[in-house]
Amino acid sequence: MTFRAERRGTFRAERRGTFRAERRGAFRAEVRDQIAKWRRDGVFEPRSDSWLTGYDEDFSRRLGARGWIGLTWRGRGFADRFVLTEELLRAGAPVAAHWIADRQIGPAIARLGSAALKQALLPGIEAGDVRFCLGMSEPDAGSDLASVRTRAVRTDGGWLLDGQKVWSSHAHRATHAYVLARTSTGEHKHRGLTEFVLDMSAPGVTARQIPDMRGPGHFCEVFFDGAFVPDSAVLGSVGDGWGQVTGQLAFERGGPERVLSTYPLLALTLAAAGPADAGRVGELVARLTALRRLGKQVAARMDAGEAPIGAAATLKMLGNRFEVDVIEVARSVPGVPRAAIDDAVLAAPGFSLRGGTTEVLGVVIAREAMGAVG
Numbered sequence: 001m002t003f004r005a006e007r008r009g010t011f012r013a014e015r016r017g018t019f020r021a022e023r024r025g026a027f028r029a030e031v032r033d034q035i036a037k038w039r040r041d042g043v044f045e046p047r048s049d050s051w052l053t054g055y056d057e058d059f060s061r062r063l064g065a066r067g068w069i070g071l072t073w074r075g076r077g078f079a080d081r082f083v084l085t086e087e088l089l090r091a092g093a094p095v096a097a098h099w100i101a102d103r104q105i106g107p108a109i110a111r112l113g114s115a116a117l118k119q120a121l122l123p124g125i126e127a128g129d130v131r132f133c134l135g136m137s138e139p140d141a142g143s144d145l146a147s148v149r150t151r152a153v154r155t156d157g158g159w160l161l162d163g164q165k166v167w168s169s170h171a172h173r174a175t176h177a178y179v180l181a182r183t184s185t186g187e188h189k190h191r192g193l194t195e196f197v198l199d200m201s202a203p204g205v206t207a208r209q210i211p212d213m214r215g216p217g218h219f220c221e222v223f224f225d226g227a228f229v230p231d232s233a234v235l236g237s238v239g240d241g242w243g244q245v246t247g248q249l250a251f252e253r254g255g256p257e258r259v260l261s262t263y264p265l266l267a268l269t270l271a272a273a274g275p276a277d278a279g280r281v282g283e284l285v286a287r288l289t290a291l292r293r294l295g296k297q298v299a300a301r302m303d304a305g306e307a308p309i310g311a312a313a314t315l316k317m318l319g320n321r322f323e324v325d326v327i328e329v330a331r332s333v334p335g336v337p338r339a340a341i342d343d344a345v346l347a348a349p350g351f352s353l354r355g356g357t358t359e360v361l362g363v364v365i366a367r368e369a370m371g372a373v374g
Protein backbone atom coordinates (compact mmCIF):
# COMPACT_ATOMS: atom_id res chain seq x y z
CA MET A 1 0.00 0.00 0.00
CA THR A 2 1.34 3.43 -0.84
CA PHE A 3 1.82 6.04 1.86
CA ARG A 4 -1.02 8.13 0.39
CA ALA A 5 -3.47 5.18 0.31
CA GLU A 6 -2.48 4.28 3.84
CA ARG A 7 -3.11 7.83 5.00
CA ARG A 8 -6.47 7.87 3.19
CA GLY A 9 -7.40 4.62 4.96
CA THR A 10 -6.42 5.99 8.35
CA PHE A 11 -8.33 9.20 7.69
CA ARG A 12 -11.48 7.27 6.71
CA ALA A 13 -11.21 5.06 9.79
CA GLU A 14 -10.78 8.11 12.01
CA ARG A 15 -13.78 9.81 10.36
CA ARG A 16 -15.85 6.65 10.86
CA GLY A 17 -14.75 6.54 14.53
CA THR A 18 -15.64 10.20 15.08
CA PHE A 19 -19.01 9.72 13.39
CA ARG A 20 -19.76 6.70 15.56
CA ALA A 21 -18.71 8.53 18.75
CA GLU A 22 -20.91 11.52 17.83
CA ARG A 23 -23.88 9.32 17.03
CA ARG A 24 -23.43 7.41 20.28
CA GLY A 25 -23.14 10.67 22.23
CA ALA A 26 -26.44 11.83 20.68
CA PHE A 27 -28.05 8.50 21.55
CA ARG A 28 -26.87 8.80 25.16
CA ALA A 29 -28.36 12.29 25.40
CA GLU A 30 -31.68 11.06 23.94
CA VAL A 31 -31.86 8.16 26.42
CA ARG A 32 -30.87 10.35 29.36
CA ASP A 33 -33.52 12.97 28.51
CA GLN A 34 -36.25 10.37 28.14
CA ILE A 35 -35.37 8.66 31.42
CA ALA A 36 -35.34 12.01 33.22
CA LYS A 37 -38.80 12.73 31.79
CA TRP A 38 -40.13 9.36 32.95
CA ARG A 39 -38.65 10.01 36.34
CA ARG A 40 -40.29 13.46 36.54
CA ASP A 41 -43.61 11.94 35.49
CA GLY A 42 -43.37 9.39 38.30
CA VAL A 43 -43.12 6.42 35.92
CA PHE A 44 -40.55 4.76 38.20
CA GLU A 45 -38.73 5.14 41.50
CA PRO A 46 -34.95 4.62 41.35
CA ARG A 47 -33.53 1.69 43.28
CA SER A 48 -30.34 -0.33 43.53
CA ASP A 49 -30.11 -3.65 41.72
CA SER A 50 -32.94 -2.58 39.41
CA TRP A 51 -31.85 -4.99 36.67
CA LEU A 52 -32.75 -7.92 38.92
CA THR A 53 -35.35 -6.61 41.36
CA GLY A 54 -36.95 -3.74 39.41
CA TYR A 55 -39.57 -5.82 37.61
CA ASP A 56 -42.09 -3.74 35.67
CA GLU A 57 -43.60 -5.20 32.49
CA ASP A 58 -45.13 -1.84 31.50
CA PHE A 59 -41.76 -0.14 31.74
CA SER A 60 -40.25 -2.82 29.51
CA ARG A 61 -43.03 -2.20 26.98
CA ARG A 62 -42.26 1.53 27.07
CA LEU A 63 -38.66 0.73 26.14
CA GLY A 64 -39.87 -1.71 23.50
CA ALA A 65 -42.10 0.95 21.94
CA ARG A 66 -39.05 3.20 21.52
CA GLY A 67 -37.06 0.41 19.86
CA TRP A 68 -34.75 0.08 22.86
CA ILE A 69 -34.94 -3.68 23.33
CA GLY A 70 -32.91 -5.94 21.07
CA LEU A 71 -30.39 -3.36 19.84
CA THR A 72 -27.71 -6.03 19.47
CA TRP A 73 -29.52 -8.08 16.84
CA ARG A 74 -31.21 -5.15 15.14
CA GLY A 75 -28.07 -3.71 13.64
CA ARG A 76 -27.03 -1.43 16.51
CA GLY A 77 -24.61 -3.66 18.41
CA PHE A 78 -23.27 -4.10 21.93
CA ALA A 79 -21.59 -0.70 22.12
CA ASP A 80 -24.97 1.02 21.67
CA ARG A 81 -26.56 -1.36 24.15
CA PHE A 82 -23.78 -0.46 26.58
CA VAL A 83 -24.77 3.21 26.34
CA LEU A 84 -28.49 2.46 26.76
CA THR A 85 -28.12 0.06 29.66
CA GLU A 86 -25.60 2.27 31.42
CA GLU A 87 -28.09 5.15 31.41
CA LEU A 88 -30.95 2.91 32.60
CA LEU A 89 -28.89 1.44 35.42
CA ARG A 90 -27.52 4.82 36.50
CA ALA A 91 -31.11 5.94 36.88
CA GLY A 92 -32.06 2.77 38.79
CA ALA A 93 -34.85 2.13 36.26
CA PRO A 94 -36.93 -1.09 36.50
CA VAL A 95 -35.53 -3.15 33.65
CA ALA A 96 -35.66 -6.67 35.10
CA ALA A 97 -38.65 -7.94 33.10
CA HIS A 98 -36.83 -7.85 29.74
CA TRP A 99 -33.23 -8.01 30.95
CA ILE A 100 -32.40 -11.68 30.34
CA ALA A 101 -34.06 -11.74 26.91
CA ASP A 102 -32.37 -8.53 25.80
CA ARG A 103 -28.95 -9.39 27.22
CA GLN A 104 -28.34 -12.97 26.24
CA ILE A 105 -31.25 -15.09 25.04
CA GLY A 106 -32.36 -12.75 22.27
CA PRO A 107 -28.80 -12.58 20.88
CA ALA A 108 -28.52 -16.39 21.20
CA ILE A 109 -31.79 -16.91 19.30
CA ALA A 110 -30.68 -14.43 16.63
CA ARG A 111 -27.42 -16.32 16.16
CA LEU A 112 -28.38 -19.94 16.75
CA GLY A 113 -32.17 -20.19 16.59
CA SER A 114 -34.22 -21.77 13.81
CA ALA A 115 -36.08 -19.46 11.43
CA ALA A 116 -39.33 -20.47 13.14
CA LEU A 117 -37.97 -19.59 16.60
CA LYS A 118 -36.69 -16.22 15.44
CA GLN A 119 -40.00 -15.40 13.84
CA ALA A 120 -41.98 -16.58 16.87
CA LEU A 121 -39.98 -14.82 19.59
CA LEU A 122 -37.76 -11.95 18.47
CA PRO A 123 -40.59 -9.47 17.71
CA GLY A 124 -42.20 -10.27 21.09
CA ILE A 125 -38.90 -9.77 22.91
CA GLU A 126 -38.37 -6.46 21.10
CA ALA A 127 -41.84 -5.31 22.21
CA GLY A 128 -41.23 -6.31 25.86
CA ASP A 129 -43.99 -8.96 25.71
CA VAL A 130 -41.80 -12.09 25.67
CA ARG A 131 -39.91 -12.39 28.97
CA PHE A 132 -37.23 -14.97 29.68
CA CYS A 133 -35.89 -16.66 32.78
CA LEU A 134 -32.64 -18.62 32.91
CA GLY A 135 -32.77 -22.33 33.68
CA MET A 136 -29.13 -23.15 34.22
CA SER A 137 -28.51 -23.88 37.93
CA GLU A 138 -29.81 -27.05 39.59
CA PRO A 139 -29.66 -28.29 43.19
CA ASP A 140 -26.40 -30.13 42.38
CA ALA A 141 -25.13 -27.98 39.53
CA GLY A 142 -24.20 -24.37 40.22
CA SER A 143 -20.57 -23.46 39.65
CA ASP A 144 -20.15 -26.88 38.12
CA LEU A 145 -22.80 -26.22 35.50
CA ALA A 146 -21.81 -29.19 33.36
CA SER A 147 -23.23 -31.47 36.07
CA VAL A 148 -26.83 -30.61 35.11
CA ARG A 149 -29.16 -33.59 35.41
CA THR A 150 -32.30 -32.25 33.76
CA ARG A 151 -32.87 -34.68 30.91
CA ALA A 152 -34.34 -34.17 27.46
CA VAL A 153 -35.52 -37.33 25.73
CA ARG A 154 -36.38 -37.58 22.04
CA THR A 155 -40.05 -37.80 21.09
CA ASP A 156 -42.07 -37.19 17.93
CA GLY A 157 -41.21 -33.72 16.62
CA GLY A 158 -39.20 -32.69 19.64
CA TRP A 159 -38.06 -33.43 23.18
CA LEU A 160 -39.54 -34.16 26.60
CA LEU A 161 -37.91 -32.42 29.57
CA ASP A 162 -37.72 -33.94 33.06
CA GLY A 163 -35.85 -32.48 36.00
CA GLN A 164 -35.47 -29.39 38.16
CA LYS A 165 -33.86 -25.96 37.99
CA VAL A 166 -33.27 -23.64 40.93
CA TRP A 167 -32.60 -19.92 41.56
CA SER A 168 -34.26 -19.07 38.23
CA SER A 169 -35.03 -15.39 38.70
CA HIS A 170 -38.63 -14.35 37.85
CA ALA A 171 -39.51 -17.79 36.45
CA HIS A 172 -43.01 -17.51 37.95
CA ARG A 173 -43.81 -14.62 35.62
CA ALA A 174 -41.59 -15.36 32.62
CA THR A 175 -43.28 -16.36 29.38
CA HIS A 176 -40.29 -18.49 28.32
CA ALA A 177 -37.26 -20.21 29.81
CA TYR A 178 -33.81 -20.94 28.54
CA VAL A 179 -33.07 -24.53 29.67
CA LEU A 180 -29.73 -26.34 29.60
CA ALA A 181 -30.42 -30.09 29.62
CA ARG A 182 -28.65 -33.38 29.08
CA THR A 183 -29.58 -35.09 25.80
CA SER A 184 -27.14 -37.99 26.04
CA THR A 185 -25.11 -39.71 28.74
CA GLY A 186 -22.10 -41.99 29.02
CA GLU A 187 -19.59 -39.48 27.66
CA HIS A 188 -17.55 -36.69 29.28
CA LYS A 189 -19.91 -34.41 31.25
CA HIS A 190 -19.17 -31.43 29.00
CA ARG A 191 -20.58 -33.33 26.05
CA GLY A 192 -24.21 -34.28 25.45
CA LEU A 193 -25.70 -31.00 26.69
CA THR A 194 -28.27 -29.09 24.64
CA GLU A 195 -29.86 -25.64 24.93
CA PHE A 196 -33.65 -25.36 24.68
CA VAL A 197 -36.20 -22.57 24.61
CA LEU A 198 -39.24 -23.61 26.63
CA ASP A 199 -42.70 -22.07 26.66
CA MET A 200 -43.47 -21.69 30.38
CA SER A 201 -47.17 -22.30 29.75
CA ALA A 202 -46.46 -25.80 28.36
CA PRO A 203 -48.06 -28.68 30.30
CA GLY A 204 -45.59 -30.25 32.78
CA VAL A 205 -43.88 -26.97 33.80
CA THR A 206 -44.26 -25.72 37.40
CA ALA A 207 -42.52 -22.64 38.82
CA ARG A 208 -42.51 -21.95 42.57
CA GLN A 209 -41.12 -18.88 44.28
CA ILE A 210 -38.35 -19.25 46.88
CA PRO A 211 -38.44 -16.46 49.50
CA ASP A 212 -35.23 -14.58 50.22
CA MET A 213 -34.41 -12.07 52.97
CA ARG A 214 -37.11 -9.70 51.66
CA GLY A 215 -39.77 -12.43 51.39
CA PRO A 216 -41.03 -13.83 48.07
CA GLY A 217 -39.16 -12.05 45.31
CA HIS A 218 -37.42 -13.11 42.12
CA PHE A 219 -36.00 -16.52 43.14
CA CYS A 220 -37.84 -19.60 41.86
CA GLU A 221 -37.43 -23.29 41.43
CA VAL A 222 -38.81 -24.83 38.25
CA PHE A 223 -39.92 -28.42 37.75
CA PHE A 224 -40.24 -30.21 34.42
CA ASP A 225 -42.43 -33.27 34.21
CA GLY A 226 -42.44 -34.41 30.60
CA ALA A 227 -42.59 -30.82 29.28
CA PHE A 228 -42.55 -30.78 25.48
CA VAL A 229 -40.11 -28.66 23.45
CA PRO A 230 -40.43 -28.78 19.65
CA ASP A 231 -37.34 -29.33 17.49
CA SER A 232 -37.62 -25.76 16.25
CA ALA A 233 -36.92 -24.55 19.83
CA VAL A 234 -33.49 -26.19 20.11
CA LEU A 235 -30.78 -23.53 20.22
CA GLY A 236 -27.85 -24.40 17.99
CA SER A 237 -26.80 -28.03 17.69
CA VAL A 238 -27.94 -30.96 19.80
CA GLY A 239 -25.06 -32.02 22.08
CA ASP A 240 -23.08 -28.79 21.64
CA GLY A 241 -24.71 -26.92 24.51
CA TRP A 242 -21.57 -26.62 26.59
CA GLY A 243 -19.52 -24.75 23.98
CA GLN A 244 -22.49 -22.49 23.25
CA VAL A 245 -23.31 -21.67 26.86
CA THR A 246 -19.74 -20.83 27.83
CA GLY A 247 -19.62 -18.31 24.96
CA GLN A 248 -22.92 -16.83 26.13
CA LEU A 249 -21.50 -16.35 29.63
CA ALA A 250 -19.43 -13.48 28.23
CA PHE A 251 -22.74 -11.74 27.42
CA GLU A 252 -24.01 -12.59 30.90
CA ARG A 253 -20.95 -11.36 32.76
CA GLY A 254 -19.55 -8.56 30.65
CA GLY A 255 -22.23 -5.86 30.89
CA PRO A 256 -22.46 -2.66 32.96
CA GLU A 257 -24.93 -4.31 35.37
CA ARG A 258 -21.95 -6.07 36.95
CA VAL A 259 -20.63 -2.68 38.02
CA LEU A 260 -23.65 -0.43 38.44
CA SER A 261 -26.01 -2.39 40.73
CA THR A 262 -25.45 0.19 43.48
CA TYR A 263 -25.00 3.27 41.26
CA PRO A 264 -28.18 4.98 42.56
CA LEU A 265 -26.63 4.75 46.04
CA LEU A 266 -23.32 6.10 44.73
CA ALA A 267 -25.18 9.10 43.25
CA LEU A 268 -26.81 9.81 46.63
CA THR A 269 -23.43 9.41 48.34
CA LEU A 270 -21.78 11.88 45.98
CA ALA A 271 -24.59 14.35 46.62
CA ALA A 272 -24.19 14.03 50.40
CA ALA A 273 -20.37 13.90 50.55
CA GLY A 274 -18.42 16.74 52.10
CA PRO A 275 -14.69 17.60 52.02
CA ALA A 276 -13.97 14.98 54.71
CA ASP A 277 -15.30 12.23 52.42
CA ALA A 278 -13.45 13.34 49.27
CA GLY A 279 -10.73 10.67 49.45
CA ARG A 280 -13.11 7.72 49.72
CA VAL A 281 -15.66 8.86 47.15
CA GLY A 282 -12.87 10.03 44.85
CA GLU A 283 -11.39 6.56 44.87
CA LEU A 284 -14.78 5.08 43.94
CA VAL A 285 -15.14 7.46 41.02
CA ALA A 286 -11.64 6.61 39.80
CA ARG A 287 -12.39 2.89 39.96
CA LEU A 288 -15.67 3.40 38.14
CA THR A 289 -13.84 5.23 35.35
CA ALA A 290 -11.49 2.27 34.86
CA LEU A 291 -14.35 -0.25 35.00
CA ARG A 292 -16.32 1.67 32.37
CA ARG A 293 -13.33 1.57 30.08
CA LEU A 294 -13.08 -2.20 30.50
CA GLY A 295 -16.84 -2.54 29.92
CA LYS A 296 -16.59 -0.59 26.67
CA GLN A 297 -13.73 -2.80 25.53
CA VAL A 298 -15.80 -5.93 26.23
CA ALA A 299 -18.73 -4.47 24.24
CA ALA A 300 -16.44 -3.58 21.32
CA ARG A 301 -15.03 -7.13 21.27
CA MET A 302 -18.53 -8.60 21.26
CA ASP A 303 -19.38 -6.32 18.33
CA ALA A 304 -16.31 -7.74 16.59
CA GLY A 305 -17.82 -11.23 16.97
CA GLU A 306 -15.62 -12.37 19.84
CA ALA A 307 -16.71 -14.01 23.11
CA PRO A 308 -14.32 -12.22 25.51
CA ILE A 309 -14.78 -14.73 28.32
CA GLY A 310 -11.75 -13.74 30.43
CA ALA A 311 -12.29 -9.98 30.06
CA ALA A 312 -15.98 -10.35 30.98
CA ALA A 313 -15.05 -12.42 34.05
CA THR A 314 -12.52 -9.75 35.05
CA LEU A 315 -15.14 -7.02 34.69
CA LYS A 316 -17.61 -8.95 36.82
CA MET A 317 -15.06 -9.81 39.50
CA LEU A 318 -13.78 -6.23 39.90
CA GLY A 319 -17.23 -4.74 39.31
CA ASN A 320 -18.85 -6.83 42.08
CA ARG A 321 -16.17 -5.69 44.52
CA PHE A 322 -16.83 -2.08 43.52
CA GLU A 323 -20.61 -2.47 44.00
CA VAL A 324 -20.09 -3.66 47.57
CA ASP A 325 -17.48 -0.99 48.36
CA VAL A 326 -20.02 1.67 47.31
CA ILE A 327 -22.24 0.48 50.17
CA GLU A 328 -19.39 0.63 52.67
CA VAL A 329 -18.52 4.20 51.68
CA ALA A 330 -22.21 5.21 51.64
CA ARG A 331 -22.56 3.99 55.23
CA SER A 332 -19.70 6.23 56.31
CA VAL A 333 -21.01 9.42 54.70
CA PRO A 334 -23.47 11.36 56.88
CA GLY A 335 -26.79 12.20 55.22
CA VAL A 336 -27.12 9.30 52.77
CA PRO A 337 -30.77 8.10 53.08
CA ARG A 338 -31.01 5.00 55.25
CA ALA A 339 -33.63 3.37 53.00
CA ALA A 340 -31.30 3.55 49.99
CA ILE A 341 -28.50 1.91 51.99
CA ASP A 342 -30.83 -0.83 53.25
CA ASP A 343 -32.05 -1.55 49.71
CA ALA A 344 -28.46 -2.04 48.52
CA VAL A 345 -27.43 -4.06 51.61
CA LEU A 346 -30.25 -6.55 51.04
CA ALA A 347 -29.24 -7.03 47.40
CA ALA A 348 -25.49 -7.28 48.03
CA PRO A 349 -25.12 -10.96 49.01
CA GLY A 350 -26.13 -11.95 45.48
CA PHE A 351 -23.62 -9.77 43.64
CA SER A 352 -20.65 -12.12 43.85
CA LEU A 353 -22.74 -15.31 43.40
CA ARG A 354 -25.07 -14.71 40.45
CA GLY A 355 -23.61 -15.28 37.03
CA GLY A 356 -20.63 -17.16 38.51
CA THR A 357 -19.01 -16.81 41.92
CA THR A 358 -15.89 -14.74 42.47
CA GLU A 359 -13.84 -17.91 43.07
CA VAL A 360 -15.03 -19.43 39.80
CA LEU A 361 -14.31 -16.22 37.90
CA GLY A 362 -10.79 -16.39 39.32
CA VAL A 363 -10.44 -19.86 37.84
CA VAL A 364 -11.73 -18.65 34.43
CA ILE A 365 -9.33 -15.70 34.40
CA ALA A 366 -6.38 -17.83 35.51
CA ARG A 367 -7.10 -20.49 32.87
CA GLU A 368 -7.18 -17.90 30.11
CA ALA A 369 -3.97 -16.33 31.37
CA MET A 370 -2.27 -19.75 31.52
CA GLY A 371 -3.43 -20.41 27.94
CA ALA A 372 -1.98 -17.08 26.87
CA VAL A 373 1.45 -17.88 28.32
CA GLY A 374 1.33 -21.39 26.86
Ligand SMILES: Cc1cc2nc3c(=O)[nH]c(=O)nc-3n(C[C@H](O)[C@H](O)[C@H](O)COP(=O)(O)OP(=O)(O)OC[C@H]3O[C@@H](n4cnc5c(N)ncnc54)[C@H](O)[C@@H]3O)c2cc1C
Pocket: 133, 134, 135, 136, 137, 138, 139, 141, 142, 143, 144, 166, 167, 168, 169, 349, 350, 351, 353, 354, 355, 356, 357, 358, 359, 360, 363
Ligand atom coordinates in the same frame (compact mmCIF):
# COMPACT_ATOMS: atom_id res chain seq x y z
C1 LIG B 1 -29.25 -13.21 43.03
C2 LIG B 1 -29.04 -14.49 42.26
C3 LIG B 1 -29.73 -14.70 41.07
C4 LIG B 1 -29.57 -15.91 40.37
N1 LIG B 1 -30.29 -16.10 39.22
C5 LIG B 1 -30.15 -17.27 38.56
C6 LIG B 1 -30.94 -17.52 37.40
O1 LIG B 1 -31.78 -16.70 37.00
N2 LIG B 1 -30.80 -18.71 36.76
C7 LIG B 1 -29.90 -19.65 37.19
O2 LIG B 1 -29.79 -20.69 36.53
N3 LIG B 1 -29.13 -19.45 38.30
C8 LIG B 1 -29.25 -18.28 38.98
N4 LIG B 1 -28.50 -18.07 40.12
C9 LIG B 1 -27.64 -19.14 40.63
C10 LIG B 1 -26.17 -18.86 40.48
O3 LIG B 1 -25.76 -18.95 39.14
C11 LIG B 1 -25.43 -19.87 41.38
O4 LIG B 1 -25.76 -19.55 42.71
C12 LIG B 1 -23.94 -19.83 41.19
O5 LIG B 1 -23.58 -20.31 39.92
C13 LIG B 1 -23.20 -20.68 42.26
O6 LIG B 1 -23.73 -21.96 42.31
P1 LIG B 1 -24.18 -22.60 43.71
O7 LIG B 1 -25.09 -21.65 44.40
O8 LIG B 1 -24.70 -23.98 43.43
O9 LIG B 1 -22.87 -22.68 44.61
P2 LIG B 1 -21.74 -23.82 44.53
O10 LIG B 1 -21.37 -24.03 43.10
O11 LIG B 1 -22.17 -24.98 45.33
O12 LIG B 1 -20.53 -23.09 45.23
C14 LIG B 1 -20.37 -23.06 46.67
C15 LIG B 1 -19.07 -22.38 46.99
O13 LIG B 1 -17.97 -23.15 46.47
C16 LIG B 1 -17.13 -22.34 45.68
N5 LIG B 1 -16.61 -23.07 44.52
C17 LIG B 1 -17.32 -23.88 43.70
N6 LIG B 1 -16.52 -24.36 42.72
C18 LIG B 1 -15.29 -23.87 42.93
C19 LIG B 1 -14.04 -24.00 42.25
N7 LIG B 1 -13.91 -24.74 41.14
N8 LIG B 1 -12.98 -23.34 42.75
C20 LIG B 1 -13.10 -22.56 43.86
N9 LIG B 1 -14.26 -22.42 44.55
C21 LIG B 1 -15.34 -23.05 44.08
C22 LIG B 1 -18.03 -21.20 45.20
O14 LIG B 1 -17.28 -20.04 44.88
C23 LIG B 1 -18.94 -20.98 46.40
O15 LIG B 1 -18.33 -20.13 47.32
C24 LIG B 1 -28.67 -16.89 40.85
C25 LIG B 1 -27.96 -16.67 42.04
C26 LIG B 1 -28.15 -15.50 42.75
C27 LIG B 1 -27.40 -15.30 44.04
